[in-house]
Amino acid sequence: MFIPSRKLCSLYIVLLAILFVVHARAAAANPSAGSTSPGATYVGSDTCKSCHEDLHKGIEANPHFQLLNETKNGKNEYHGCESCHGPGSAHVEAGGDKTKIFTFRGASAAAASQRCQQCHGTGTEHANFDRSSHLLNQVGCTSCHSIHAPKSKKSLLQAAAPALCYQCHTDTRAEFNRPFRHKVNEGLLQCNDCHNVHGASLPKQLRSSASQDQVCFKCHTEKRGPFVYEHMPVKTEGCTSCHFAHGGTNARMLHTSNVNTLCLQCHTQAMSNVPSQPPIGPAHNQAQKYQACTLCHAYVHGSNSSEVFFKP
Secondary structure, eight states, rough: OOOOHHHHHHHHHHHHHHHHHHHHHHHHHHHOOOOOTTOOOOOOHHHHHHOHHHHHHHHSGGGGGGGHHBBBBBOOOTTTTTHHOOOHHHHHHHHHHHSSSSSSSSSOHHHHHHHHHHHHSSSSSGGGGGGGGHTTTOOOHHHHHSSOSBBBTGGGBSTTHHHHHHHTTTHHHTTTSSSSOOTTTTSOOOOHHHOTTOOOGGGBOOOOTTTTTOGGGOOOOOOOOSEEEEEEHHHHOGGTTTTTTSEEGGGBBBBBSSHHHHHHTTSTTTOOOOOOSOOOOOOOOOOOGGGGGTTTOOTTTSSOOOOTOOOO
């Protein structure tokens, strides 16, 4: 029986991932559901309003009303409703046949999002949405936003954050209910303060500064440095090498309840490759008096005066 090697399995996985991305982008370039009829012309928003008055009122109450009223060279070149749904003459002539105009209901996530990207895809943080984790998992613009009947006026969301994010990210909701957590449920932070929900180049769609600093440093500026003596895990593995990002059961959202236990995961005889002093662990006993390493090594995120992060 043929058993594929690890390298061959890895190649299969990479090829499948490439095919998935190509398929998603092809779907975005070919909006099949509810496509506009060839040869159709614009009829104007007033014509749409005659049948869809309730939907028209929804547009009038949000920033998209500009599509209805703004003019250029004396004409409304924004086409109102038809700027999103496409020319509507064939739809009107067919007595409201939904197959004669683009409808977002029933359209794929990629096809619907492509319509939004016509305006929101250039010069904004939405530019990477086509390759975002959300779209690749069939979560499009209309999965989170409602143009005609938003529940939250901010960003026209279908539900207020973070409840909207929790509809899919149930594991994260549990993390934010732990005793020590970032104050997202209390409204002091939002998911998009740390994550760019429309796509980013970092894993988990994390935000970063122009210098590619970790998103944590946006608030925890005193930990950023640069320091004369850097603590290697902070620069190589990041904050999550010691802390949970969303919430945990230990103070300071540490991975372990005991600071000593956390430090000794690296600072043992077997892990002595740190370029400063060998991290062989403490020479003294681990009794209650000495248990917290940070009693002496107070500046574990970096120091300008001590290579072992002692207090100045």
